[in-house]
Amino acid sequence: MTQTHYETNDRFERGQRALAEIDGAGGQKVIDALADIAPDFARYLLEFPFGDIYSRPGLDLRSREIATIAALTALGNAAPQLKVHIAAGLNVGLGREEIVETIMQMAVYAGFPAALNGLFAAKEVFAAHPA
Structure with a gap:
């Protein structure tokens, strides 16, 4: 099935x-950073994760971000995206x-190193975003 320009x-x-x-x-900075090296990839990021997945009904944005933070923490090697x-x-x-x-929940499933990396990423983000 061919996708139309409108879709x-x-x-x-x-x-x-x-x-x-x-x-x-923060998200726009990621898109902008891809402009000179992979503008098509920037478009894919907008269309698939955000245009298709994040825009679906069924989970609110808070729940989606909890799942995303958990997944990125568990990966253990995605600190920039986790931040x-x-x-x-x-x-x-x-x-x-x-x-x-x-x-911290990810320590059970992904190990202490992944959880430690995630906590240090959180500490850095929290410092940049006053309560």
Whole structure:
């Protein structure tokens, strides 16, 4: 099935709105940083994760960010993305304690090193975002 130009633009515009609501300036910095090396990848980020997945009904943005923070913590090697999503969690109404508890929960499933890395990422984000 071929996607029409309208459907593609709709996904892109929906993704732009979702990115702005969730990540604010932090998300736009990621998109802007890709402009000179991989502008198509920046578009894919807007269309798929934000235009398709984050825009779905079924989970609110707080729940989606908890899941994302947990997944990025568990990966253990995605500190820049984790920091963006910790800031996004704060932006969509997560409290610091919820974020810390989400990261600590990952010690059970991803190990202490992953949880430690996540906690240090959170500490850095919290310092940059006064309560």
